[in-house]
Structures are given as structure tokens and as C-alpha cells.
Amino acid sequence: MQLNRFTDYALRVMMHLAAANGRLMSTREIADLHDAKYNHLAKVTQWLANEGYIETIRGRSGGIALAKQPDQICIGTLVRKLESQTALVECMREDRGNCRLSVACGLAVVLKDAEESFFRTLDQVTLADVLKRQSGMFDLLISMNAK
Numbered sequence: 431m432q433l434n435r436f437t438d439y440a441l442r443v444m445m446h447l448a449a450a451n452g453r454l455m456s457t458r459e460i461a462d463l464h465d466a467k468y469n470h471l472a473k474v475t476q477w478l479a480n481e482g483y484i485e486t487i488r489g490r491s492g493g494i495a496l497a498k499q500p501d502q503i504c505i506g507t508l509v510r511k512l513e514s515q516t517a518l519v520e521c522m523r524e525d526r527g528n529c530r531l532s533v534a535c536g537l538a539v540v541l542k543d544a545e546e547s548f549f550r551t552l553d554q555v556t557l558a559d560v561l562k563r564q565s566g567m568f569d570l571l572i573s574m575n576a577k
Contacts, residue, residue, distance in 0.1 A: 435462060437512040439474045441495055444508070446498040447484060449559050454493030463574050481511065496557075505560060506553030508563030 433441075444459050475494055476495040478484045485497045496503070532538065561571070 431545065433509065433513065434516055435470075436474060436477075437509060439464070439471055440478060440508065440512055441505075443471070443474060443478060443493075443494075444496070444503065445560060447494065447496045448554055448561055448573050448577060450495070452495060453575075454487060454491075454495050455575065456493045458513065459493075472496060477512075483508065500558035500561065501556050503557040505555045505557065506549050509552055510549055544568055 442464060443457075443460055446455060448461070457471050457475045458468055461468045464471075475484065475486070479486045479494070482497055483503065484494050486492070486494050501525075529535070
């Protein structure tokens with residue numbers, strides 16, 4: 431399974447904001463840190479704001495910050511919302527796709543179970559856990575945010 435770029439960037443934004451510890455960051459700042467296109471990251475931050483994950487403060491001294499504490503943000507819930515439109519294989523799409531094997535295929539059931547197992551694992555992890563699991567992650571984010 432591969433997460434789409436939008437989900438990848440959303441997770442990166444959330445990790446940076448968690449490490450910023452309340453300090454406002456700009457979308458441009460995070461885009462520059464990852465050599466990402468600003469317009470793409472702006473769409474990501476807009477989605478995160480619309481979903482209530484981040485707050486946006488307009489103006490000269492504005493920026494973005496987490497709307498909740500990192501330990502209140504479930505990675506599984508976030509990724510599920512972001513990936514809800516992405517099917518692992520064509521026959522798992524809502525329109526069932528155009529696969530000629532789908533009428534008798536048992537693979538879709540196995541893949542659906544695997545996908546659910548993936549999400550169940552993510553459901554056990556918060557944003558705070560992500561920063562703690564990799565010993566150097568928090569320090570890396572702090573150093574990147576300081577640039």
C-alpha cells in the first residue's frame with residue numbers, strides 16, 4: 431500500500447506543527463523545508479484546517495498551528511479520511527472498476543482485510559506517539575523548524 435502525496439504532506443505538516451510546540455509556522459516555511467510546491471501544500475493545509483486539525487491565523491504575524499494536542503490526534507483517523515477516495519485495486523472502487531476478474535475474484539476480500547489491518551495499526555498511534563517512536567524525530571523536526 432502506498433499513501434498518496436497529499437496524505438504524505440499532511441502527515442509532514444502535522445509533525446512539524448507538533449514539534450513547533452505552539453509556535454506558528456507558515457505553509458511556505460514547511461513547503462521550503464521539504465522542497466515541495468507551495469500551492470500543493472496550501473491545499474493540504476486548507477484541508478487540515480477545514481477538518482479541524484489545524485488553526486490558521488491570518489495577517490503579518492499569522493501562520494498555522496495544531497488545533498488539538500498531539501496526543502489527541504489519531505493517525506489512523508487522519509489517514510483514513512485522506513485515503514478514503516483511494517482504492518487499493520480497481521475492483522475496490524465504488525464503481526467496481528473495469529476488472530473482468532472481479533465477479534469471481536477472491537483477492538479483493540484479502541486486500542480489504544489487509545487494508546483494515548493497516549488502519550487498525552494506525553488507529554493505535556497518535557501524533558505524539560509518532561514523535562516519540564523514532565528517537566531522533568523530534569530533534570530533527572526542531573532543527574528543521576529552526577532554519
